[in-house]
Amino acid sequence: MTNKNSSSKTGNNPEKTTKEKIFDVSLDLFSQKGFDAVSVREIAREVGIRESSIYNHYKSKEAILDAIMEYFMSELQSGPPEEEMDKLMETPELFFEVGARDFIEGMNTPNTQKIWRLISIELYHNEKIREFFKKELLEAPINGWEKIFTKMMEKKVIKEVDPKVLAYEYFSFALYLYFEYFVLNYNESMQTFMEVAWDRMADHAEFILDSIKIH
Amino acid sequence: MTNKNSSSKTGNNPEKTTKEKIFDVSLDLFSQKGFDAVSVREIAREVGIRESSIYNHYKSKEAILDAIMEYFMSELQSGPPEEEMDKLMETPELFFEVGARDFIEGMNTPNTQKIWRLISIELYHNEKIREFFKKELLEAPINGWEKIFTKMMEKKVIKEVDPKVLAYEYFSFALYLYFEYFVLNYNESMQTFMEVAWDRMADHAEFILDSIKIH
DNA sequence: ATATAAAACTAACGTTCGTTAGTTAGGTTT
DNA sequence: AAACCTAACTAACGAACGTTAGTTTTATAT
Numbered sequence: 344m345t346n347k348n349s350s351s352k353t354g355n356n357p358e359k360t361t362k363e364k365i366f367d368v369s370l371d372l373f374s375q376k377g378f379d380a381v382s383v384r385e386i387a388r389e390v391g392i393r394e395s396s397i398y399n400h401y402k403s404k405e406a407i408l409d410a411i412m413e414y415f416m417s418e419l420q421s422g423p424p425e426e427e428m429d430k431l432m433e434t435p436e437l438f439f440e441v442g443a444r445d446f447i448e449g450m451n452t453p454n455t456q457k458i459w460r461l462i463s464i465e466l467y468h469n470e471k472i473r474e475f476f477k478k479e480l481l482e483a484p485i486n487g488w489e490k491i492f493t494k495m496m497e498k499k500v501i502k503e504v505d506p507k508v509l510a511y512e513y514f515s516f517a518l519y520l521y522f523e524y525f526v527l528n529y530n531e532s533m534q535t536f537m538e539v540a541w542d543r544m545a546d547h548a549e550f551i552l553d554s555i556k557i558h
Numbered sequence: 559m560t561n562k563n564s565s566s567k568t569g570n571n572p573e574k575t576t577k578e579k580i581f582d583v584s585l586d587l588f589s590q591k592g593f594d595a596v597s598v599r600e601i602a603r604e605v606g607i608r609e610s611s612i613y614n615h616y617k618s619k620e621a622i623l624d625a626i627m628e629y630f631m632s633e634l635q636s637g638p639p640e641e642e643m644d645k646l647m648e649t650p651e652l653f654f655e656v657g658a659r660d661f662i663e664g665m666n667t668p669n670t671q672k673i674w675r676l677i678s679i680e681l682y683h684n685e686k687i688r689e690f691f692k693k694e695l696l697e698a699p700i701n702g703w704e705k706i707f708t709k710m711m712e713k714k715v716i717k718e719v720d721p722k723v724l725a726y727e728y729f730s731f732a733l734y735l736y737f738e739y740f741v742l743n744y745n746e747s748m749q750t751f752m753e754v755a756w757d758r759m760a761d762h763a764e765f766i767l768d769s770i771k772i773h
Numbered sequence: 774a775t776a777t778a779a780a781a782c783t784a785a786c787g788t789t790c791g792t793t794a795g796t797t798a799g800g801t802t803t
Numbered sequence: 804a805a806a807c808c809t810a811a812c813t814a815a816c817g818a819a820c821g822t823t824a825g826t827t828t829t830a831t832a833t
């Protein structure tokens with residue numbers, strides 16, 4: 344089995360290898376129906392080969408899911424660099440804008456968007472994915488925002504409140520948007536979501552800002 | 559097929575009918591593993607009968623899920639009565655406390671708690687459940703809070719802001735708590751969750767209140 | 774005691790599932 | 804030309820699935 348990374352970021356590359364096709368088709372199907380509800384035969388049919396041929400490229404159905412998750416984790420961006428942060432922090436309005444852009448662009452590309460959906464479905468069935476979600480997609484950002492708010496208080500640009508509470512206040516709305524889109528309205532167009540999410544995240548940031556900024 | 563309502567609210571009633579046992583066992587299993595991952599044979603084994611006997615009580619596996627959902631909808635409480643509302647609204651602190659209690663007690667009994675979890679899992683696979691969730695568990699409460707905040711503004715007990723934004727601000731945190739518990743930490747004890755949820759909902763209400771109350 | 778209806782049983786049906794063994798075609802390297 | 808590898812193929816395995824038909828037990832009513 345070759346270990347060439349099966350990334351296949353471009354959806355309409357005509358020179359895709361069979362392994363990449365399997366990857367892409369699986370992601371499409373998994374993200375729409377969930378892992379268990381998709382059969383190897385269905386993947387094979389969509390790719391245009393027999394189901395047994397899948398096993399020339401991936402040793403099991405589970406291995407396809409693993410490859411998808413591995414790809415996603417490698418694509419996770421870690422946000423803007425430290426130095427830039429410090430400057431931004433002095434004007435909270437700007438900072439929130441950057442934060443919102445970060446959040447929304449984190450679900451930007453078609454592939455990552457599908458994986459977000461897949462993760463949502465598999466949260467209930469897959470312990471590994473659930474732990475990943477908790478640690479990397481919830482706790483890490485919240486701890487990050489807590490640190491940011493703490494620093495802002497030290498710099499006296501916002502009022503003194505419990506930074507943890509503030510982090511939850513800010514971040515829980517992002518989770519709400521995520522939930523509304525990926526769980527409840529997954530089929531609507533991405534463009535529409537991006538625009539709406541941007542506006543609502545801006546409203547939210549404004550509300551938070553109004554109550555914590557020092558006039 | 560008898561149409562006696564299969565409620566079985568008390569978990570340790572020794573005089574449960576077989577139909578009630580099937581209902582309870584199915585709910586247990588569905589809420590832990592999801593509908594598709596539970597087989598009729600597994601339910602039968604847990605109840606202590608053969609799988610074919612299930613069909614003397616429910617005409618299909620799907621019919622068990624339908625019965626569970628029907629029970630849940632019938633248990634949904636609609637909140638405190640109108641007259642009491644008007645009085646409460648004049649002191650927002652009290653009102654939030656009532657709101658939080660409502661929210662948390664809505665997930666109170668062991669049975670409803672399991673169904674909440676089941677709903678979460680089936681959101682992705684079941685269009686009926688997804689629509690129910692959107693309408694009854696998201697839109698309805700948010701519209702309710704929007705009306706409440708509008709009235710509060712009319713009574714001049716809180717500042718004038720966009721009531722829709724405010725409703726989302728208040729409610730999205732509740733959804734966050736729901737998500738954290740039912741999706742990510744389902745196995746922890748209910749008592750622990752109730753206490754933590756109560757505290758955090760109080761912190762949240764205090765934060766919101768601080769930024770909208772008229773001093 | 775006898776008849777009746779509910780609810781348990783045994784046995785099997787037709788499908789679909791993930792996966793494997795063994796084989797064949799096509800292209801590249803010796 | 805021969806050897807080799809990759810990746811396709813055919814065919815099938817055993818297991819699990821939801822469901823059904825037909826039969827026997829059990830409890831209740833006459």
